[in-house]
Amino acid sequence: MVGLSVTDTIEIAKAGGGSRLSRDDIAELLSVRKKDEVSELFSAAGSVRDKVFGNKVFIYGFVYFSTHCRNNCAFCYYRRTNKSLPRYRKTEDDVLALSGSLKDAGINLVDLTMGEDPVMCADDYSELLKITRRVKEEIDISVMVSPGAVPKDSFVKFKEAGADWFACYQETYNRELFSKLRLEQDFDYRMDQKIWAKEAGLLTEDGIMVGLGETLEDRADSIIKMGSLGCQQIRAMTFVPQSGTPMENVKPTEPMDELISIAVMRLLYPDKLIPASLDVEGIAGLKSRLDAGANVITSIIPPNEDLAGVAQHDLDIDSGHRSVGHVLDMLDKMGKKAASCSEYESLLRRLKAGNA
Numbered sequence: 001m002v003g004l005s006v007t008d009t010i011e012i013a014k015a016g017g018g019s020r021l022s023r024d025d026i027a028e029l030l031s032v033r034k035k036d037e038v039s040e041l042f043s044a045a046g047s048v049r050d051k052v053f054g055n056k057v058f059i060y061g062f063v064y065f066s067t068h069c070r071n072n073c074a075f076c077y078y079r080r081t082n083k084s085l086p087r088y089r090k091t092e093d094d095v096l097a098l099s100g101s102l103k104d105a106g107i108n109l110v111d112l113t114m115g116e117d118p119v120m121c122a123d124d125y126s127e128l129l130k131i132t133r134r135v136k137e138e139i140d141i142s143v144m145v146s147p148g149a150v151p152k153d154s155f156v157k158f159k160e161a162g163a164d165w166f167a168c169y170q171e172t173y174n175r176e177l178f179s180k181l182r183l184e185q186d187f188d189y190r191m192d193q194k195i196w197a198k199e200a201g202l203l204t205e206d207g208i209m210v211g212l213g214e215t216l217e218d219r220a221d222s223i224i225k226m227g228s229l230g231c232q233q234i235r236a237m238t239f240v241p242q243s244g245t246p247m248e249n250v251k252p253t254e255p256m257d258e259l260i261s262i263a264v265m266r267l268l269y270p271d272k273l274i275p276a277s278l279d280v281e282g283i284a285g286l287k288s289r290l291d292a293g294a295n296v297i298t299s300i301i302p303p304n305e306d307l308a309g310v311a312q313h314d315l316d317i318d319s320g321h322r323s324v325g326h327v328l329d330m331l332d333k334m335g336k337k338a339a340s341c342s343e344y345e346s347l348l349r350r351l352k353a354g355n356a
């Protein structure tokens with residue numbers, strides 16, 4: 001809308017008129033950096049989140065069980081051609097034990113994440129399906145699978161195995177930029193993952209990476225697209241340059257860009273789940289992300305289990321600062337409460353009913 005002030009735009013979104021905002025309005029909001037306008041934006045985002053979710057925050061455990069990958073994404077530490085890292089593949093029993101200990105500690109969901117590991121992709125994902133089924137049945141916890149891009153006929157099998165969520169990050173909806181980042185991969189095939197997952201009855205998560213060379217308009221386009229795909233969870237995460245990759249010398253962007261993206265997503269989509277990832281700034285970045293409107297804490301990793309993060313493979317992990325106990329203490333100090341598993345499951349039932 002022509003001539004709107006930042007305050008007017010925020011007020012329109014806060015009153016539920018986000019769909020009336022144009023791409024330019026959204027890009028304008030994403031450009032906000034004056035201190036008073038940033039505070040206004042975060043305060044509006046926090047208030048729309050609290051109206052829907054109260055002071056409850058959802059907590060996800062991250063089990064990155066295989067760091068092998070057949071792909072070669074330019075930004076990723078675990079890309080196929082990065083020979084400088086030791087890789088691992090956890091056994092089925094390891095994954096079960098890790099999931100069980102995360103559940104005992106109080107998480108709401110286990111995120112089973114892997115690179116596109118040829119061993120796990122073999123035989124129509126039979127090993128991953130088996131792990132998914134066992135975590136669901138033996139641990140009795142909500143499950144997200146993040147296996148990369150999979151063929152259309154696999155989604156119904158993940159659903160049958162007990163997965164609640166399917167996560168697949170596009171990272172950008174600018175096709176040209178995508179082709180430079182997700183090398184040798186098909187833009188539409190990856191976008192269709194979200195559509196096929198939804199058709200199979202799975203909840204879906206999509207995400208963008210901030211600071212990959214995109215413009216504010218690209219960021220606005222991606223946020224609009226993730227909303228129109230009907231993803232129930234959307235994330236924005238800052239790009240962290242990784243050694244051994246073609247992007248290792250790219251100057252990282254300020255974390256503020258991610259925080260503003262979180263706040264804008266929250267204003268446009270009050271009832272979506274929006275993660276505060278611990279993978280960028282570790283536990284130090286939790287409060288700022290929740291203040292910007294996030295309501296899910298992802299990347300909780302048990303200490304001393306030789307598990308890696310994605311963007312920062314070892315940040316705060318073995319110190320235990322990304323463990324559930326430490327996060328619960330921090331939430332308490334912020335006046336927030338971790339949701340129980342039954343509260344989370346009841347949210348998932350509502351989301352699944354809306355998915356039908």
Ligand code: SF4
Nearest residue numbers: 069071073076079115
């Ligand atoms: S981003 Fe995922 S698909 Fe791409 S190289 Fe890394 S692990 Fe593999």
